[in-house]
Structure formats: structure tokens, C-alpha cells
Amino acid sequence: MSKIRRTIEAMQGYVPGRQPSGAFVKLNANENPYPPSPKALEALGAVGPDSFRLYPSSTADELRKTAAEVFGVPFGCIVAGNGSDDIFTMIIRSILDEGDTLAVVDPTYTLYETLAEIQGAKTEKHPLKGDYSLPESFFESEAKLKILPNPNAQTGTLFPKEDIARLVESAKGIVVIDEAYALFAGSNAIELLPRCPNLIVTRTMSKSHSLAGLRVGFGLASEEIISALMKVKDSYNLNGASQKAAREALLDREYTSGVIKKIVETRDDFGKGLAAIGWVVTPSSGNFLLATPPSGDACKITDYLEKNGYLVRHFDTPRLKDKIRFSIGKKEQMDDLLELLKKHTAR
Ligand SMILES: Cc1ncc(COP(=O)(O)O)c(C=O)c1O
Structure with missing residues (x-):
């Protein structure tokens, strides 16, 4: 008889976005591409030994x-x-x-x-x-x-x-x-x-x-x-x-709103770029975009992007399997990503 609770043994467990150690542009876990507020970093730098002890x-x-x-x-x-x-x-x-x-x-x-x-x-x-x-x-x-x-x-x-x-x-x-x-x-x-x-x-x-x-x-x-x-x-x-x-x-708050503004602008530009090469883009109010490639081969495109240094998220579930979720990175990263996707479409 198993020593583990039946429910736990039967369940799959949550699968988070991968956190690989390699040098990827990480667009798979809706993280923010910009650093935190300099004031937060300063506070971390000032943490003394008592905070650990x-x-x-x-x-x-x-x-x-x-x-x-x-x-x-x-x-x-x-x-x-x-x-x-x-x-x-x-x-x-x-x-x-x-x-x-x-x-x-x-x-x-x-x-x-x-x-x-x-x-x-x-x-x-x-x-x-x-x-x-x-x-x-x-x-x-x-x-x-x-x-x-x-x-x-x-x-x-x-x-x-x-x-x-x-x-x-x-x-x-x-x-x-x-x-x-x-x-x-x-x-x-x-x-x-x-x-x-x-x-x-x-x-x-x-x-x-x-x-x-x-x-x-x-x-x-x-x-x-x-x-x-x-x-x-x-x-x-x-x-x-x-x-x-x-x-x-x-x-x-000023720092946070500046970062948000940049991400929202980049998201909207990237969405327009995707639509221009035939992707169907779901309107998004977050720091990510869900989009369907014209060819429908979302899984293959995810692999192609990974081989080219971009980690994006593909969910193998009935309503999402033909789509890719892109977290929004910095403007330059999203422009380069769009170029890669254009090349893939032209193949
Ligand atoms: C809708 C939603 N809620 C909560 C979280 C997790 O947030 P936290 O990092 O605060 O645990 C995520 C992470 O992607 C999310 O998508």
C-alpha cells in the first residue's frame, strides 16, 4: 500500500514555465524584462547580517x-x-x-x-x-x-x-x-x-x-x-x-508606471506586427499576448524559437494548442523576435 495520500499520488502537479540556466530571451513566464526599482535594489543592498540571522x-x-x-x-x-x-x-x-x-x-x-x-x-x-x-x-x-x-x-x-x-x-x-x-x-x-x-x-x-x-x-x-x-x-x-x-x-510608483508604459507600447506594436504577417492576435490587457500562427503549427514554432534563443509558452490543451503565449520583453527583443517569425513564415 502506498504511503502517499491517494489524491497526491493520482495528481499531475502544477507545471510552471521553465527556468533554464542557458542564455535565452525568456518570454515564457510573464516576467518583466526591466530591472526592479533602483530603490528596491538599494534596500536589498543594505540588508545586514541580522536579517539573515x-x-x-x-x-x-x-x-x-x-x-x-x-x-x-x-x-x-x-x-x-x-x-x-x-x-x-x-x-x-x-x-x-x-x-x-x-x-x-x-x-x-x-x-x-x-x-x-x-x-x-x-x-x-x-x-x-x-x-x-x-x-x-x-x-x-x-x-x-x-x-x-x-x-x-x-x-x-x-x-x-x-x-x-x-x-x-x-x-x-x-x-x-x-x-x-x-x-x-x-x-x-x-x-x-x-x-x-x-x-x-x-x-x-x-x-x-x-x-x-x-x-x-x-x-x-x-x-x-x-x-x-x-x-x-x-x-x-x-x-x-x-x-x-x-x-x-x-x-x-513613478518608476513602475514608466516600466508599465513601455511594456504596453511594446505589446501593442508587437501585436500589430504579428497581425501583419497573418497571425490572429487575441486582444490583451496584460504583459503578454496570445496569438495563433497562420500555419497552425504553434508547437513547431515554439521549438524553432527555442533553437534561436527565444523561450515562449505553448500550452498543449484543447483551446490553446494552436496558439503561442508571448510574454512581452524589451522593444529590441520583440523586434528581433518578429524578424525571426517573418523568416519562419517565408520558409
Ligand atoms: C494569473 C496569475 N496569477 C498569479 C500568478 C503568480 O504570481 P506570483 O508570482 O505572485 O506567485 C501568475 C503567474 O504567472 C498568474 O499568471
Whole structure:
């Protein structure tokens, strides 16, 4: 008899974007091509031996104070995590019992389903419509927990404000709006929090703040929900150096908006370039683009790009297998990538 839990033995586990050591232009994990705020780097440089010798603040109090100011919520309404993935772990641990249901859309970020599986919960998948808008069934679902990224992962679709409000206000259970890419879109579900006690909004420093490697994310919700999340989080879930650097990065809003502006402009130019050589480009509000090559051989093009030094993401799932997701790099990188794709098309 196996010593491993049956659920864990049966599951596949989450497959993250590859992090190879070779010299690739990495456009496969929606990382930011620009460095983090110089103020964050300075704070990291100033981290002394005590930050390593001693445990960090277990509740990341200084960071949470700053984040509460920046996000405009009370201090008790925010929890910090080791990336927003850690916040999803807390949410699923504290809300779903074995056999409960999580509702998600399809396609979306697949980690939610993996975490539900670990918990022994079921995942109900609601296929997005042909234009990737929300299906009525997702609103009608009575699942105990719904998680929706806005903009959506993989597709980049920005769901309208009215849909988000309706989803939260009509839900019987808790709704999580994952705003990992919100700053690229100018979307903001945080403003719904005062009137929606069943809402959790998550944010990350990995995308717009270029701190994927430091692992910092936040959950924002009512004090009641936050105190439940605090109970299930790992004791020292966020290291001291990350807490210090993330504070500075959050405060350096001017730097962040400059980086976002460059990425959004590059994304739109790259999308136009792809469309001009016959690709079908999904409108995106994130720092990535999902596009279908005219030849439909997305998998082969992914290999061709890798051989030429570009790592992009191909998902072998029914709705995504003929597409490639390109994270947006620097302008020069995307121009060179477009030239490579033109050569491939001309072959
Ligand atoms: C929609 C979405 N949410 C969350 C994350 C993970 O963010 P973090 O680095 O904060 O764990 C990702 C990562 O790609 C994502 O696409």
C-alpha cells in the first residue's frame, strides 16, 4: 500500500514555465524584462547580517502598513504572501473542505485547480465564450469559491467592471479576483471591497514591479477573511529581505508606471506586427499576448524559437494548442523576435 495520500499520488502537479540556466530571451513566464526599482535594489543592498540571522516579521507588518496605504485599505484587511501563489494556498486551505467545489473559467491559470486537488476539493470548469468573455454558467454557479484572474491568464482578456461587480454581488460563496496583471490594464477590484464582504482581491509584485524572484504577493479582503488566512499561512512565509525591497518598490510608483508604459507600447506594436504577417492576435490587457500562427503549427514554432534563443509558452490543451503565449520583453527583443517569425513564415 502506498504511503502517499491517494489524491497526491493520482495528481499531475502544477507545471510552471521553465527556468533554464542557458542564455535565452525568456518570454515564457510573464516576467518583466526591466530591472526592479533602483530603490528596491538599494534596500536589498543594505540588508545586514541580522536579517539573515533572525527570523523576519511573521506577519510582514512594515510591508503591510505600506501596502495598506498604497492600496487604500485598512491595515487589518491585508495579508502578505510568498508570491500571490502563497495567498491562493491560504485561500484554498481556509475555505475549501474536502469535497467542496471551486469554480474557475477555462482557459485560465491552472494553479488554482492544482491547489484544490491537493485539498481534495472538486474543480468546476466554465468554458469561456468564443471571444473569451464570461459564460452565464460561471455567474450562476453555486460553488463555495470562485477564482477569476482579471485580466485573465493565458488570454489577456480584461473582463468589464460590471461583470466583476455582478459576479461578486450575485455569488453565494467567496469570489477571488486575481489582479496579477491589473496594473497593465488599469483595472481595480479593490474599490469593491467596502461593499463586498465575500470578495478577496490578490495582487503580486512579480509582474509590474519586476520582483518575481523575491516572491511577494498580497491578499486584500474583510478583516474576518484576512484573520482566517493568517491562521493557515506558513509561520514565516515571507523572508525579511523581500519584505524590505517590496516596500520600496511599492512606494516607487513613478518608476513602475514608466516600466508599465513601455511594456504596453511594446505589446501593442508587437501585436500589430504579428497581425501583419497573418497571425490572429487575441486582444490583451496584460504583459503578454496570445496569438495563433497562420500555419497552425504553434508547437513547431515554439521549438524553432527555442533553437534561436527565444523561450515562449505553448500550452498543449484543447483551446490553446494552436496558439503561442508571448510574454512581452524589451522593444529590441520583440523586434528581433518578429524578424525571426517573418523568416519562419517565408520558409
Ligand atoms: C494569473 C496569475 N496569477 C498569479 C500568478 C503568480 O504570481 P506570483 O508570482 O505572485 O506567485 C501568475 C503567474 O504567472 C498568474 O499568471
